[in-house]
Amino acid sequence: MKTVTRVKLLPTPDQASALECTLRTVNEAACWVSGIAFERGVPREYELRKHTYAELKARGLGAQAAQHVIKKVCDAYTVLKANIRAGNLGRPGSKPRIKAGSKPVTFRPEAAQPFDDRCLSWQLEKRTVSIWTTSGRLRGVRFACSPDALETLRSYRKGESDLIRRDGAFYLIATCDVPETPLNENPAGFLGVDLGIVNIAATSDGTRHAGRGLNRHRKRQADLRRKLQAKGTKSAKRLLKKRARKEARYAADVNHRISKSIVTTAWGHLPAEGWGSTSRGVALEDLSGIRERVRLRKDQRTSLHSWSFHQLGAFIAYKAKRAGVPLVYVDPAYTSRQCCECGHIDRKNRPNQSEFTCRACGVTMHADLNGSRNIAARGAVAWTAGRQSCVPEPA
Incomplete structure (x- = not known):
């Protein structure tokens, strides 16, 4: 069974700057590849690679990073087509559906970027990682996680890991292949x-x-957001940013x-x-x-x-x-x-x-x-x- 384990990176200021620059570069490249794919009718990954791989290398991306950018773009269009086919973007002719299909897919500057074992290695005993960046290989980047998450990484980590930046912090989301427990075929009800x-x-x-406690929490968060948005000062905006997704986490x-x-x-x-x-x-x-x-x-x-x-x-x-x-x-x-x-x-x-x-x-x-x-x-x-x-x- 595929699960994910998230760990928080604790980079030094120089390492954080390199990671930020890397995410910005690969996502700008992904937006460019998406534009090429849209112009050419979203060709297959192999065909799209012929039109974009050389330019991605010229932009400073490594071979594996360039491959992952192209694959990320293809996957994004696959998801878009699936949502349109399933009716998640409205009925044929509706404004959301027309808008979604009339322009290339774009990627946020801090959107997730996948890394395979060639670009990222884990030193679990030291709780550090070595990761590729546009500034070179970063070694000894510390990370923090719970003991259970560390044991899951040690026993079941397999496949790619995604680097994301959220609220100023960097995270690695690792894919883990956990063995399934045999299904109980004769449940007692x-x-x-x-x-x-x-x-x-x-x-x-x-x-x-x-749900009384959760509903009260949501009401408090909504009231606080309303007051801070009405205030509109710099400190209010900083607090709004700090409290972002607090309700979702709760x-x-x-x-x-x-x-x-x-x-x-x-x-x-x-x-x-x-x-x-x-x-x-x-x-x-x-x-x-x-x-x-x-x-x-x-x-x-x-x-x-x-x-x-x-x-x-x-x-x-x-x-x-x-x-x-x-x-x-x-x-x-x-x-x-x-x-x-x-x-x-x-x-x-x-x-x-x-x-x-x-x-x-x-x-x-x-x-x-x-x-x-x-x-x-x-x-x-x-x-x-x-x-x-x-x-x-x-x-």
Whole structure:
């Protein structure tokens, strides 16, 4: 399983200047290559190399760096085409779609640049790296990371590493190939997870991860940004820059803790060998496209568009894969209106956000608990329907 590990570089002032110059140079070169690719109808990588490689070398790029710049440009156009084909940039004829396809792809001066093992080597015991720059090879560039990240790098690092600059600091994002745990093919049921805004996640076991703290944090950050932007002084702008992405980092930390709790609960306490009776799968709602489908009042739109359900789902997915826990996605239609006891569906079953009362059988419970149990039941059905038949073929 491919994962990434991020480490923070601690360069000296001279090393930092060389790294900054390198990123600026390679991204300026990438913008130039992108213009050539756009003019020639985005040819294949081999053909694009014939038109650009000599000029990249003349700009001071090494052989491997020039190859990576060309590949980066080709990958960017591949992603653009995939987004257009998937409708992520609007319908045919829409302004965003026309704008995206009418000009070359551009790269920020601090955009990530890939380095392979020829351009970058790691000295893990010394916690230093040796990296190629336009000013020559930099040796002994120190980095900092957690002990777990260092062990992951030592055991599983494989492939390219990306150099990025963010908020004045340099980072290396290394690709690690972590072996997967064998998937549990016979889970003892499924743990349903109902995602929401008031409660970030509610499980069919009755656990609710409240979103009150995260929502308060987002409101405080929005109020502070509003005040600083209205003030407009140099110190206010410096503080805005300093606090950039603070909300995103906080939300990611919350989602990491929630996803770890959910996967650990489903995984259960297992014996030394084999799977125990408590090991279950995880069932999630397929919420793709929900922002386009849902219509809300203006005062509710901020909450919806800052709802990081996709990130939480991605965290649950890779943690489940790493632990060997089955994961299925189910249709979320009517999970909040259907009774998990009798199956009766009625809009009136949910009189308010937190309460569920079945009009048919009279059962009463928290609405998120009812929804998560419906998701768990659908997950079990989807898993059974998706498994291959083990019945031997007739002779």
